[in-house]
Amino acid sequence: MTAESPFSKHFSNPAIAVERAVSELRYGRPVLFSDDHRKLAVLALDAASPAVYDQFAATVHNAHDLLLTRERARRLGLKTNHDVAVPLAGLNFEQASRLSYALDAEVPRTCRPADALLSQSAELASVALLLPAMICADVTGLEDRFDGCCGLHASELSHLRPARETFQKVARTRVPLKDFGDADFVVFRGGVAQKDQVAIVVGKPDVSKPVPIRIHSSCITGDLCGSLKCDCGDQLRNGLELLQQAGGGVLVYLDQEGRGTGIGAKMRAYGYQHLGLDTIDADAELGFGQDHRRYEAAVAMLRLLGIGEVVVYTNNPTKIAALQAGGITVHARTPVLGRVTVENQNYLRTKTLRAGHMLDLETLVAAE
Secondary structure, three states: OOOOOOOOOOOOOOOOOOHHHHHHOOOOOOOOEOOOOEEEEEOOOOOOOOHHHHHHHOOOOOOOOEEEHHHHHEEEEEEOOEEEEEEEEOOHHHHHHHHHHHHOOOOOOOEEEEHHHHHHHHHHHHOOOOOEEEEEEOOOOHHHOOOOOOOOHHHHHHHHHHHOEEEEEEEEEEEEEEOOOOEEEEEEEEOOEEEEEEEEEEEEOOOOOOOOEEEOOOHHHHOOOOOOOOOOOOHHHHHHHHHHHHHHHEEEEEEEHHHHHHHHHHHHHHHHHHEEEEHHHHHHHHHOOOOOOOOOOHHHHHHHHHOOEEEEEEEOOHHHHHHHHHHEEEEEEEEEOOOOOOOOHHHHHHHHHHOOOOOOOHHHHHHH
């Protein structure tokens, strides 16, 4: 009798299965995605090559569909509250791509509401930081055509949240900062893809009392390069200054560029903003909702720092709600403001009027 490998149980972890499937999609390869009744072959259009697209179509005898999220469907002019499936027979790679994210794409001639399994495939794309345009085909009974592909059961997606909440501290060291003096950078590892996330501890916060904190999502263009299109860089530096003035606090810096869509999607959306769309409509053209960020990692990191009660420096009520949902007591909120410029006025107005951020924009603009 063959002894069971000590690694077999560990490597059958559902969170690992999700990450393997996500990796395959990013490499432009199909994944077998199933529930208890059906098996779909799914391919992320954003990562696939024209050659793989054609090979996929031939393998399923052109019985494949394109999943479009309800946000994208609405931008195309479809009146729907659901994701939709568009038959792809006769459409080549370029035509499918235009239908997925081009501004001037025509309304599809025929489509149907997407079923639950089909819609769930978009969640895989989201985790993979790819556009949620999925090429799908029902291959139930024909799955041997995809024998070499990674498989994933839809139920395994339910393990994503626990995976996001599991972190461990990797390192803590002092870093002298310009204008702010010494700070401790604490690195945590965990969540989906075992990413490294950073908490910046300014001063000497007293964890026996409510600790001043800011949760800041990465913005390469604003934080690193000083982009005038947003106020992120100002909020990062002003947030650190406010924590210092409060006598010490923690800035949790999360790797979730483009409100959780990734740098590739963010740059596509920027291109649409240059043509006159606001940030929410630009993301909708790509199939996204208005905000895909998550904050379980922030909660886990604060817990590992011994922090259970906070004063939050933010303009975003979603962050407050996420902290409270994670069991962190929020005692108060303090706004964090950036400089209002000609380039970012519309962005700030959109955040206020459409995303619910707590900014008195008209006062800020008048002050300029």
